[in-house]
Amino acid sequence: MDGEIECPSCHRISLVTDDLDACPRCECDLERLLQIALLAHAKIDQALRCLTTGGWEQALHHAEESRSLRHDARAARIAFLAATACDDLHAARKWDDALQQMRDK
Numbered sequence: 243m244d245g246e247i248e249c250p251s252c253h254r255i256s257l258v259t260d261d262l263d264a265c266p267r268c269e270c271d272l273e274r275l276l277q278i279a280l281l282a283h284a285k286i287d288q289a290l291r292c293l294t295t296g297g298w299e300q301a302l303h304h305a306e307e308s309r310s311l312r313h314d315a316r317a318a319r320i321a322f323l324a325a326t327a328c329d330d331l332h333a334a335r336k337w338d339d340a341l342q343q344m345r346d347k
């Protein structure tokens with residue numbers, strides 16, 4: 243998995259690597275956070291596979307699951323695309339708002 247993880251204690255951003263299990267700055271245990279991040283990443287992979295095969299509703303479902311685990315812009319973008327493809331304009335609007343809020347931070 244590529245990506246970054248923020249230490250909940252000192253807010254240091256670390257690149258996710260195979261041997262990262264504690265914050266390099268404050269030594270806070272990051273293992274559980276990493277497990278959640280890995281699960282969120284796996285859900286994004288599932289969503290992308292569904293997008294490539296036209297499984298829009300499944301893609302939306304997996305993207306929403308990923309987003310519930312980790313607030314990641316990629317999951318929100320996939321959810322927006324899938325919701326649009328599903329013709330679910332209410333959900334598309336919700337995901338567009340979520341993306342806008344992430345840009346404004």
Ligand SMILES: [Zn+2]
Pocket residue numbers: 249250251252253254265266267268269270
């Ligand atoms: Zn830390």
